Amino acid sequence: MDKVRVRFAPSPTGYLHIGGLRTALYNWLFARQNKGMFIIRIEDTDRKRFVPGATEKLIEILDWIGLDYDEGPYLKMSNVKCQMSKPIIQERGKYRPYIQSKRLAIYQKYAQELVKKGAAYYCFCSPERLEKLRQVQIANKLPPKYDGLCRNLSQKEINDKLKKNFLFVIRLKFPQTGTTVLNDLIRGKVAFNNSLQDEAVLFKSDGYPTYHLANVVDDYLMKITHIIRGEEWLSSIPKHLFLYQVLGWPVPKFAHLPLLLSKDRSKLSKRHGDIAVEDFRAKGYLPAALLNFSTLLGWNPGKGEEQEIFTLKELVQTFSLEKIHKAGAIFDLEKLDWLNGWYIRHKNLSDLTKLCLPYLIRTGLIKSKISNFQFPISKQILNAKFQIIQTGEVVNFKWLTKIVALEQERMKKLSEIAELTKFFFKEPNYERGLLGWKKMTREQIVDNLQFLKKNLFKINKNNFNKKYLEKKILELIKKNNLGIGETLWPMRVALSGRVASPGPFEIAEVLGKDKTLVRLNQAIKTICLILS
RNA sequence: GGCCCCUUCGUCUAGUGGUUAGGACAUUAGGUUUUCAUCCUAAAAACAGGGAUUCGAUUCCCCUAGGGGCUACCA
Numbered sequence: 001m002d003k004v005r006v007r008f009a010p011s012p013t014g015y016l017h018i019g020g021l022r023t024a025l026y027n028w029l030f031a032r033q034n035k036g037m038f039i040i041r042i043e044d045t046d047r048k049r050f051v052p053g054a055t056e057k058l059i060e061i062l063d064w065i066g067l068d069y070d071e072g073p074y075l076k077m078s079n080v081k082c083q084m085s086k087p088i089i090q091e092r093g094k095y096r097p098y099i100q101s102k103r104l105a106i107y108q109k110y111a112q113e114l115v116k117k118g119a120a121y122y123c124f125c126s127p128e129r130l131e132k133l134r135q136v137q138i139a140n141k142l143p144p145k146y147d148g149l150c151r152n153l154s155q156k157e158i159n160d161k162l163k164k165n166f167l168f169v170i171r172l173k174f175p176q177t178g179t180t181v182l183n184d185l186i187r188g189k190v191a192f193n194n195s196l197q198d199e200a201v202l203f204k205s206d207g208y209p210t211y212h213l214a215n216v217v218d219d220y221l222m223k224i225t226h227i228i229r230g231e232e233w234l235s236s237i238p239k240h241l242f243l244y245q246v247l248g249w250p251v252p253k254f255a256h257l258p259l260l261l262s263k264d265r266s267k268l269s270k271r272h273g274d275i276a277v278e279d280f281r282a283k284g285y286l287p288a289a290l291l292n293f294s295t296l297l298g299w300n301p302g303k304g305e306e307q308e309i310f311t312l313k314e315l316v317q318t319f320s321l322e323k324i325h326k327a328g329a330i331f332d333l334e335k336l337d338w339l340n341g342w343y344i345r346h347k348n349l350s351d352l353t354k355l356c357l358p359y360l361i362r363t364g365l366i367k368s369k370i371s372n373f374q375f376p377i378s379k380q381i382l383n384a385k386f387q388i389i390q391t392g393e394v395v396n397f398k399w400l401t402k403i404v405a406l407e408q409e410r411m412k413k414l415s416e417i418a419e420l421t422k423f424f425f426k427e428p429n430y431e432r433g434l435l436g437w438k439k440m441t442r443e444q445i446v447d448n449l450q451f452l453k454k455n456l457f458k459i460n461k462n463n464f465n466k467k468y469l470e471k472k473i474l475e476l477i478k479k480n481n482l483g484i485g486e487t488l489w490p491m492r493v494a495l496s497g498r499v500a501s502p503g504p505f506e507i508a509e510v511l512g513k514d515k516t517l518v519r520l521n522q523a524i525k526t527i528c529l530i531l532s
Numbered sequence: 533g534g535c536c537c538c539u540u541c542g543u544c545u546a547g548u549g550g551u552u553a554g555g556a557c558a559u560u561a562g563g564u565u566u567u568c569a570u571c572c573u574a575a576a577a578a579c580a581g582g583g584a585u586u587c588g589a590u591u592c593c594c595c596u597a598g599g600g601g602c603u604a605c606c607a
Contacts, residue, residue: 013607037538045607123605143534143601144534167605187537192535193535206605211603232601233607234601265600266599298544302547304546306546328538329538329545330541334558337557338556410569437566488566489566499567499568501567
């Protein structure tokens with residue numbers, strides 16, 4: 001078998017769609033598994049939808065997610081004068097995606113070749129005429145289709161119109177008899193009636209090719225062996241197969257992926273919440289979770305295998321096109337959240353802390369002179385000073401890891417870190433009634449807090465750690481017959497101000513003796529204020 | 533409308549001509565000597581419907597229904 005070569009071919013229309021990510025991932029897995037090539041090709045032939053900067057963003061997000069790609073502008077085509085590709089991220093120093101808008105001369109050449117071969121023709125119909133035609137056809141309940149007005153123009157007519165600078169497109173002269181059969185890697189045999197096929201535009205009047213032309217030409221020139229793409233392309237397979245046939249090119253294998261759906265089973269779109277990979281990134285989803293989750297949307301190892309957590313490496317080994325599903329899959333955020341939480345829980349603590357830094361800074365809890373938090377963790381970060389904005393106090397990275405450690409198992413997304421830990425950075429406000437456990441009276445709460453204050457005061461600063469505090473306080477509670485819940489709940493709330501939080505001793509350790517006492521005092525004062 | 537694709541718990545899915553139809557997320561209940569979370573245990577939860585083939589169909593075939601995609605000088 002020829003060396004496997006696959007491509008991911010997004011359009012730079014704004015952002016990488018989560019469905020696009022899965023398509024890219026499947027292609028990438030297939031390439032890596034077969035020691036083949038994974039190529040990126042930017043399909044920017046629609047100038048109306050082109051968004052400046054989208055390509056750069058796409059490359060950046062692919063980089064972030066960890067899908068590396070191969071090959072640069074190495075294709076040799078001596079008889080075509082045009083740029084094969086242009087560097088996008090030069091400092092990356094590796095490979096660059098192909099960009100279709102830089103390859104116009106190539107498509108032009110093949111469009112002309114198709115005309116010469118009688119497989120395509122010039123069409124001078126105006127968009128207005130086509131629109132009217134379509135309206136009439138729809139009104140008469142006919143399938144909208146080009147009526148072939150320009151199909152048989154004489155060479156003289158064509159030359160005349162070209163000379164007069166009439167705008168033209170080049171249309172596919174699709175044979176109107178027989179059937180076209182595709183043997184899809186995922187769906188098996190799919191047959192189409194040729195007479196139902198429209199004569200699609202291959203080359204637009206603005207000098208750009210349409211998808212159908214550019215795609216087939218590029219897949220051929222780039223020697224793509226397997227086309228793994230979304231199911232939305234299945235219907236245009238006859239056009240593509242016909243092009244391969246008339247051009248005399250070898251036909252690659254096709255695998256049409258099921259679509260990703262929203263909760264209501266419609267196509268996943270922006271109305272249903274975030275679908276851009278960058279949105280998931282901003283919210284604090286980890287690449288590993290996103291990748292793991294995406295893979296499982298439409299694929300699984302089968303054979304009764306019950307593993308759900310996969311590293312990329314494992315996926316490269318076990319992935320197979322044959323086990324990809326045929327039915328669309330709903331994108332279930334809840335399961336993603338669970339997976340992301342799993343990856344967060346299993347993350348190395350200093351890595352996780354570093355990932356949390358931007359969120360702590362963005363939400364105004366701390367500030368730092370460092371703004372670049374790239375991996376691996378540098379000495380610069382380890383030695384960095386962070387100022388707590390509320391108190392002006394300066395802390396180091398290690399102190400921040402302690403805070404993150406306390407919330408690690410509670411976090412589903414990195415973005416939650418700020419809300420979860422903000423009581424470490426500013427004194428809490430005590431919600432009315434929260435300081436008491438069950439049906440404690442205010443006097444009881446105050447008594448217990450006073451008791452804690454008195455005893456914690458006696459504990460040496462150096463012993464102010466979770467283990468010692470826990471042992472000591474529990475002993476005292478027992479000795480004084482105080483009740484664990486009646487003591488520890490008020491203490492925990494006094495320190496955190498929250499309904500739910502880490503345990504009181506853990507918080508006390510991080511806060512230190514002084515702040516712990518201040519907060520106990522504050523809590524007592526609050527209750528007394530209510531009492532008076 | 534036409535063409536094409538699809539159909540197992542709410543969701544992602546495993547699975548086979550004969551299974552107690554398995555797992556995960558979510559849900560519910562209980563446990564893990566204060567809360568939440570984690571972790572553990574348990575429960576509830578599915579073969580779209582109708583035919584045909586067969587001793588026997590969730591599994592093979594047909595039809596219906598439902599969902600999705602395409603139907604542009606968009607990709």
